[in-house]
Amino acid sequence: MNRGSRSGGANLPALRHHNASLVLDLLRVAGEQGISRLELAGRTGLTPQAVSKITARLRTEGLATEAGRLASTGGKPRTVLRLVPDAGYAVGLHLDRDELTAVLADLAGTTVATRTFPLHLGAPAAEVLATAAHAVRTVRADAPAAAARQVFGVGAALPGPLDHRSGVLHRVTGFPRWDGYPLRDALAEHTGLPVVVDKDTNAAALGLALRERAEADFVYLHLGTGLGAGLVLGGALHRGARTGAGEFGHQTLQLDGPPCDCGGHGCIEALCLTAVARGDIPEAARILGAGAANLVGLLDIDRVVLGGRTVAAHEDAYVNGVRAVIEERARREGVTASVPVTVAGGGDRPVAEGAAQLVLAPLFGRAGEDGGERG
Amino acid sequence: MNRGSRSGGANLPALRHHNASLVLDLLRVAGEQGISRLELAGRTGLTPQAVSKITARLRTEGLATEAGRLASTGGKPRTVLRLVPDAGYAVGLHLDRDELTAVLADLAGTTVATRTFPLHLGAPAAEVLATAAHAVRTVRADAPAAAARQVFGVGAALPGPLDHRSGVLHRVTGFPRWDGYPLRDALAEHTGLPVVVDKDTNAAALGLALRERAEADFVYLHLGTGLGAGLVLGGALHRGARTGAGEFGHQTLQLDGPPCDCGGHGCIEALCLTAVARGDIPEAARILGAGAANLVGLLDIDRVVLGGRTVAAHEDAYVNGVRAVIEERARREGVTASVPVTVAGGGDRPVAEGAAQLVLAPLFGRAGEDGGERG
């Protein structure tokens, strides 16, 4: 069951919800192509009859529909089922230091509207909130009429550390005035919608995780004005005990190395960005690769995804540089299976799209460690 | 549900097993003191009536029993239930480089017999296997007669990297001849019991995790002849995609630093053990602390436990040194909650005890990511 439904005890409604989420997730992953009942049964381990009952309920609720049939394999052809994408929507907000991106995503994860607004994160809270609320209204208005009624909530992603559980910000890097601000509740009041907040790197990682199989272990490394990580372990975002996981930029990579703004020495972010400032991209990639290799070895990650504006400027150099370090270390340790290193296309767009998934993912049983309820 | 029952679909027997495991785990944690039905209901989120039914089944199976009653709070006093420790046993083996420790643990995790044998891990496989099988027979003979019949299996912990899922060893550090050896199946044949193998650090971490609440996130750092880690995330061992997680010793902590036996540079193990060899314990502790702080920040761990012979020789120095680094970094980042640093007492004994838990933990729903079945 969703590990962490506060207490762990599971009853029949919980069982039903769990299996329904599982099936819905497989329908989502199957996309427009759809998936047959029997394949759903095979993938879930449920009996075909159970899948028939579950999909019948989903069809009644309007979440799934029949969509053609496959070629026969000697008998009655399989009926294909697929998700109904416009059965629900979510708004994703990316509050970056200098701009606000808002997207409207449907159940399938497709972005049906995008808007960008200038934003100064250092401005007073009321101003930032007004901009955010305006952005939400605007993307809702952009979308077809049916969408407006079925918006499940707003996911908001922003830099700095914060408490995902309570929705309270900590010291957003560079903007100390946000320390202790209850963004989730404030935004919920301004928009009249449920709100989920999380770090930008977590949002991006979640968005990427939803494109992978449900058990994936991977890490998203975001190199922009800072350096952060989003960890997906066992298919779920790892947020840690105080939802502060992913502090990657201030990992010590060079003991007693050059000082960093944070007060430490030899932080990977400082080393990496210094190299970038010098224009030495291969060295920046090598440093990032050393940090990534540490992570791969420690967690036995099976995929590394790079993103952020700085990476976007020299994608190949970073991918190749990071891959080289990881492969060299794997060779030393006699590991044969290689860990793919890829780049998340679209610069910062994955963050806003992932933010929308903060709201949608719980429907598919893809919440993090702390659950989430149906709409 | 046990995330990772191959496919994720859950049916009624799975539900029943899940809830029974949960209750059994709470009974185990409650220890000799026991726990009332109503508290079980509160902790699990199940209704009192459901708990009554579940505990009635457990009592019928001989796994639980009534044990006195609490003081009344104005009405009928609560009946206390507790685990029946001798309802099942498991053997734990710690195959170290120079000696083999075998323990017999009961369901409550209590060690009821211990034996130590000399062992040379570099000897031919047949010799090592014979010693291991002899050790298993010996600890079984040491225990009361009832125990001999109810041994669920053997858990074996050893250094080097290995594949937990298949039970095949990789290059055990320093003993290349073990590479590719199917230890689990070989030992199962020699003993006639189910066998589970894992890294020594994972076994120790699992043993420690079972003493904590079920949702704990912590890391066990073992400094002996090498340096390794065992990660417990969300209450479960994190083994990673290829069950190779916990490679902590060869994390790069000093970019382009002094060479390490592994072929890399600036590995934390090399730095740390060089300092130990110089007799500079505070420096070794500081280096270990830097690695631990990286880990705490990255994963938002809420506890660090140190162990191993090298640590045991200067417990206070290591605990204080590591704590100092972690606290300094927490202060820099404005985190108030402190991360406790403790030491696992008993030198290497926690490894053998944890090895036994490789077999017992699945009964309590505390398996790692890859399940495990009832006896």
Add this chain to the structure above:
DNA sequence: ACCACTTAAGCAACGCTGTTGCCAAAGTGC
């Protein structure tokens, strides 16, 4: 064109789960 065979998927009955409503058991306190 027909018919035997294969495969998919719904219907009905079933076993078993936790839940609900009720009542007996076993204390406390006036």
Add this chain to the structure above:
DNA sequence: GCACTTTGGCAACAGCGTTGCTTAAGTGGT
């Protein structure tokens, strides 16, 4: 001794996935 509180079992129940069977809808040989 009686009213009250609290625990915990009994019985009936709703709802989950499972099993056995039937119907639907194809293929392929004759």
